[in-house]
Amino acid sequence: MSQQVANSAALSDIETRVVDDISVDEPWSLLEEFSELERVSGTEDEVRAAEYITEQLDEFGVKYDRYDPELYISQPHDASVRTLNREFEFGPVKTISFAASTTVSGKVEYVGSAGTDLLSQEDDAREPYTDVGDLNDKIALTAAGSLSIRATRILEEKGAIGVIAIHEHDREPHNGIATPIWGGAPRLDEADKIPNIPIVNVRKPDGAQLREWADSEEGLKVELETDLTTDWMECPVVVAEIEGSGDTDEFVLLHGHYDSWYVGITDNATGDAGLLELARVINNYGDELDRNLRVAWWPGHSTGRYAGSTWYADEFAHDLVENCVAQVNMDSPGAKGATEYADMSCWTPEAHALVGDAINDVTGAPYGENHPFRAGDYSFDNIGLTGFFMLSSNIPADVREENGWHPVGGCGGNSDAWHVSTDTLDKAGKEELVRDIRVYAVSLLRVLNADVLPFDHVRNADRLIEIVEEYDKEAGEAFDFGPTLAELYPLRDDIESFQEAAHDGDVTPAVANDTITGLARILTRLNLVRRTQFEQDPAVKREPFPRYSPARKFAFLEGDDRKFLQVQLKREQNGVIHELRQARDLLPEA
Template sequence: MSQHAVNSDALNDLESDVVDAVSVEEPWKLLEEFSDLNRVSGSAEEQQAADYITQRLDEFGVSYDRHEPELYISQPHEADITVLNKSFEPGPLKTVSFAASTTVSGPVEYVGSAGGDLLEDNDDPHEPYHDVGDLTGTIALTAAGSLSVRATNVLADKGAIGVIAIHKHDREPHNGIATPIWGGAPRYDERDKIPDVPIINVNNPDGERLREWAESPEGLDLEMSTDLTTDWMECPIVVADIEADTETDEFVLLHGHYDSWYVGVTDNATGDAGLLETARVFESIADQLERNLRIAWWPGHSTGRYAGSTWYADEFALDIEENCVAQVNMDSPGSKDATEYTDMSCWCPEAHDLVGGAIDDVTGAPYGENFPFRAGDYSFDNLGVTGLFMLSSNIPPEEREKRGFHGVGGCGGNSDAWHVSTDTLDKAGKEELARDIRVYAVSLLRILNADILPFDHARNVRAITDAVKEYDKTAGESFDFSPTLEELETLETELTKFQQAARDGSIPSSQSNEIITRLSRILTRINLVQDGQFEQDPAVGRDPVPRLAPAKKFPILTGDDERFMQVQLTREQNAVIKELRRARSLLPENVSA
């Protein structure tokens, strides 16, 4: 019986053995090693980190491949602001990956916050900065903080020659990236989407001072300079293989990034440590696994917009599409004082019971379901792979508020660690890291050894239905989504029958699992993406069922714009209905309505 699980009676013998086998000793060695390495992609210290990972895998007897692709990444170096009509000595200044490397000067115009269309706020139907006029020849100062790449593009389209973003952090602004191109390297026909203006992030006190001057009668004139290297750089990708005793092509992909801003202990050295510990433990039980486990360490996450995982998704697309039953992202586990799984971790709807059960049985901690936003290394969405996690446990919101932390996208919610120089070893917790690794391990085992894959696609359809109902309500008389809702209702009924028949053994398990995986390829794509299966959606905020989400704009559309949107959604609805019918066609005839 496991000594490390809250509800040990709920674990089978193998799960108990794995939970007890997880130790913090090996993970902490990696953290100590990585805590001295600035693992910027394309750097010698990133190579050192890859060397450490492969050396430890060799020690464990784990087989692996080390790929050395050239990725298109952008290393930010220096940023400078010189105020031309005031005396200004700024604190830390940072440019962002894929900003233009140049110097510009001009008057500053404060443009407020972006409004809608940020990653964290998709409720405003307007485009960001919809109320901002012509910015030709000016430098835009925005309070958007970690402004979305779409917002940057809007400011540039309005004529801004540079952008300065005011961050909420009082000491130093967070590092970031400006390109909307998932994977860093654009398609030839998307190369013009790389930003062509310099961007500088400033801390909150400096930003407020600049804002005060910009809004004063005298105004503000300044010169801003940025220095970056944007180029193709060789970056190692390490992929370990834990082969099951059963001969099978099916696998689960467990993955996380090992590059970082600064030493990035909780983003994402803790995840790298968790991947390594999982490889060690699962190699020792490989003969008891029914499916293969593939574990990958990615470069290019921070400076290449998930370039490493995107390269892998492109190079191994057909293998992933045919054989990957789930992808599991390990990012920011083990943050000190992270005790819940409530507002940062996310997963696809069909995996909710699986993930929730693992959290319950191992930790008993609170958890909450969050829609998988377009971020992390979810580079497998377009392929249609069910995803678990993306971020891990979090510091409780009330504790974050007490400490004065503002909202961030990692490090357990510790804004004094995320994408700043202070993400150091003291930000990680040994107990928290071991606990999080055990949650991942149990989740993995329950997929790897499941007779019937534990994904509830009837629940998936209900989540899609809820989103479409909201769009239907918002559209009102402007558009009718009832054809889609009727198809969803029929599909949910048939899926419920299918899943019961699969559990009862009325359908051979091999057939059931093939259907479940094929359903993921359709329903995950409906719920998460809008572009083609072998493409990558841009790295901008997304809503559920993004092909139908433009319906949210109906409240602000009139005349021709409203009718153009009706044309668009008629076509998109046809495409969605066709896919839903294709999902129904996968089900055995005896469960069809």
């Protein structure tokens, strides 16, 4: 396939050769194979998909390991809603992973929405449904749609015996997952966070009718029935290794999920095809790489809340801490009509120039920086890995609006594909897929072969300063973040001096790279993570610098709650200052 590179003069010799070697043939063959496989984790179709990947790796001469860990998976099978005091014919009804498998009946109460949308970067500081009262023995009807992850627990705590979520899709509701437990399997002391009530999703027209009846004088009574299997299941994890020529254990982790809802072509067969093509092509250049490339295909993304990548983060935690210089996620590339990288791609601040230059050089397309979502297979945030991509290219917003598509978190923004039965082969574009694979290839090579890692932690520090200044302003007299800023301002300047010295050759590459990676372990964690390095934050939306984000609650807290938050933030600030001083100690002396 002939496709013009926007700025070929900016590509190095190896980048040019790799880009030229990328073809649509092997990727499209995988899509055709996967278009016949419903790759739900724990099923034979998923195993067949893993075997296809390993067969191709064998053919390409790429070394790999296959693991078969037991993952905690929840497979939805069937669901129904039956009106008890009305006559109604429902369209498609679905339950979601980790809902309870049971039957309940009761009166329906409409509770509104959770108050945020899928792509929002800011949570309401208040909990959802603050104006909803006692729901004992009632079934909650909510317009939260796929936001039931955060909403369900609150409705359950208010006494709801079941939840009906109204989705924006007119034809069928999206598939989804209810648990906030990242990785599916909880710690023993968090097992109660898995929902204990049935949850069903209905399409928008059906939801509108249910709401009308629920709000009427007569009211609405329904019976919910859900059927799921939630259990430990063996699921293949495939990890390929392309060894560079350098005498180093350093590696870049390129990864994506291969399980799916239905046949899931643009979520994520296109990503699987891209991973395989990059493994095929880059394997031919191993003797020209300074670092190693690890390529991984995860199961358990959809029905296990990123269970495969979480298992890997747990199993290889110290290898990742000590040797992984970056993680790169490949999810939903190559959607037909995706022409820009504006509102779905994301990266940590220090990777901005790297990613932006790669997009510019390969495509010349518009792009925008997004704070990394607490989603995808970003199961390595707590470790403190620089990360880039997750989603990649997107269909422009005006085209999505023209098509009447509501916001979704994948498939290039095509809501008629994301987590529904119509994510089929026709949703992928050959030119779009090759272009996206090339963007990944160039950005990867610029890390794999960098003398000094191309990550700008001045930008990371600037972002942290911006966030803390914002929280300090919002907290007002209730809390003083000045001590944090007093550490960040000089740290930022010291990082700038270090980076200038490293790029001028006044710091050896080995020392510079150890410092850059060490800074990521601290600054990237502060930007993204609330918990400790070897724990997983819950799968709910996050704001930047999440340890400090509760400061936004001062706007409505009073009395003891206000003082309790002051105690919390005082302790958080003590920890943050300690970590910032550790970051300062990483910097080599001038």
